[in-house]
Amino acid sequence: MDPNDPASLQEVTRVLQEEVKLAARPYNYLLIDLVTRTIHIKGRGLDLYRIPIVAWSMKAPSAVHGTHRLIARPPIARRTVDPTVSVEQVPLSLADMPTAYTLSFTPALTIEVRPSDEENLFRRLWAGTKNWWRSVNEWASSFSGGESSDPSPALLLELSREQAQSLAWSAVDGMPLVIRRTTDKK
Amino acid sequence: MNSAVAYRFVVCSSLLLGGLLSAKPLTLSQNSDSLPPNSDSLPPTPLSSVLSSADSQSGPLPSLSALQARYKALSKQLSRLKPQEPYILVDTARNHLYLKQRDDVLLDALASTGSGTILPKPGGTTDQWVFDTPRGEFFVRSKLLNPAWVKPDWAFIEEGLEVPRDQADRVEQGVLGAYALGFGNGYFIHGTLYTRLLGKNVTHGCIRLHDDDLKRVYRVARIGTPIIIF
Numbered sequence: 001m002d003p004n005d006p007a008s009l010q011e012v013t014r015v016l017q018e019e020v021k022l023a024a025r026p027y028n029y030l031l032i033d034l035v036t037r038t039i040h041i042k043g044r045g046l047d048l049y050r051i052p053i054v055a056w057s058m059k060a061p062s063a064v065h066g067t068h069r070l071i072a073r074p075p076i077a078r079r080t081v082d083p084t085v086s087v088e089q090v091p092l093s094l095a096d097m098p099t100a101y102t103l104s105f106t107p108a109l110t111i112e113v114r115p116s117d118e119e120n121l122f123r124r125l126w127a128g129t130k131n132w133w134r135s136v137n138e139w140a141s142s143f144s145g146g147e148s149s150d151p152s153p154a155l156l157l158e159l160s161r162e163q164a165q166s167l168a169w170s171a172v173d174g175m176p177l178v179i180r181r182t183t184d185k186k
Numbered sequence: 187m188n189s190a191v192a193y194r195f196v197v198c199s200s201l202l203l204g205g206l207l208s209a210k211p212l213t214l215s216q217n218s219d220s221l222p223p224n225s226d227s228l229p230p231t232p233l234s235s236v237l238s239s240a241d242s243q244s245g246p247l248p249s250l251s252a253l254q255a256r257y258k259a260l261s262k263q264l265s266r267l268k269p270q271e272p273y274i275l276v277d278t279a280r281n282h283l284y285l286k287q288r289d290d291v292l293l294d295a296l297a298s299t300g301s302g303t304i305l306p307k308p309g310g311t312t313d314q315w316v317f318d319t320p321r322g323e324f325f326v327r328s329k330l331l332n333p334a335w336v337k338p339d340w341a342f343i344e345e346g347l348e349v350p351r352d353q354a355d356r357v358e359q360g361v362l363g364a365y366a367l368g369f370g371n372g373y374f375i376h377g378t379l380y381t382r383l384l385g386k387n388v389t390h391g392c393i394r395l396h397d398d399d400l401k402r403v404y405r406v407a408r409i410g411t412p413i414i415i416f
Contacts, residue, residue, distance in 0.1 A: 002252050003248065003254060003257075006247045006248075006249075006250050006253055006359065007247065008253065009250070009253040009257055010205065010247055010248070010253055012257060013253055013256050013257050013260060016257065016260040016261065016264060017260060019264055020263050020264050021269040022262055022268070023264055023268075024267055026322050027323070028321055028322055028323075028414075028416050040319070041416050043323055043414045043416065044267055044268055044269060044323060044412070044414065045264045045265065045267045046275075048269055048277075048414065048416045049277065049416060054221035076302070076308065077304055078303060078304050078316070078379045079302075079304070080303065080304045080305070081303050081305040082342050083305075083343060083344055084346060085347040089301075089303050090303030091301030091302060091303060091386065091387045091388050092301060092303065092387055093386070093387055094279045094280070114198065119267065136190045137366070161201075165278055169278070169279040170279065170321075170416055172321055178285070
């Protein structure tokens, strides 16, 4: 952070202000720092675990406000213990976590997590088409005076497979999230 | 999962200290992942209050010196919220327990944490036990020497056995190691006979350690030592 750049300082201060509130409570929270490309899993202001972001893109960053809360963690296929069967159930592990998933937050924010080494061309094309279609719709409705004048923010994160699974593991329902945005004027 | 009401009961449930049969099964919160672990200690902050004053982007930028002063004050405030004394950090994804003081790692121990499996409750209801280690911040609430395990209902049910009526039939000695540190709702950090399973998610929610590591943690931890689990 450049201490002489007011915009950058204001963004860091905004995030810190949120963090102070979150760190005062006994729950873990997420801090996504788009400047340093790092996801911090935090508790009591401590860095519990860091996840490097390989690449990211964001739609409507100005609509990101304060603290967002995770509505639901990624679905996990939990095994059920059957007392009538003597075979022990295989426990859940990090390897069972998904590598591609969407996290929905309130107030409205969507984070799409995708593995950085995604080889499935069809999947990449499909995601690209969806993004393009969304942009076209927004553009069209801005002309027709439609309701998308304040679009919901959406963040696309590319993480290594292992780190995508780590994030899925650590995300729990209701988990608070703060995002530090870039202040570059591009 | 979401549709099922996930009542979770005591996981390592009740420990017995000495010959005292005082332990009782505790009922955990509904859908434990979605609720704060220590909801009794701090009332939830309304979302509106969390969001107020959050985004100050709309107005003109405050002066640089004002921003610098604010940044300094907030950094200090955040720093003060961090534990100053030794604390226990548990990584449930990689099954490690760390004993830390500020940035120093005093101990890095292989652990076993919750298996994440489900055990349906008998009686044809949708209720179930979910064997997760809870996440968030907790505190050491009790320190026990030579603890005995008072087996909760699920320990019998998952083995296809009948739940005994007599409390004495629940008591099992020598399975939890020489020490146990309770952190609420029936969860403990304790020892294990199954040391080959350390490093794996195999428990019913408790945190297992090797004897030597447990001894170290027991010696350093006091009542009130923070336990942060993620």
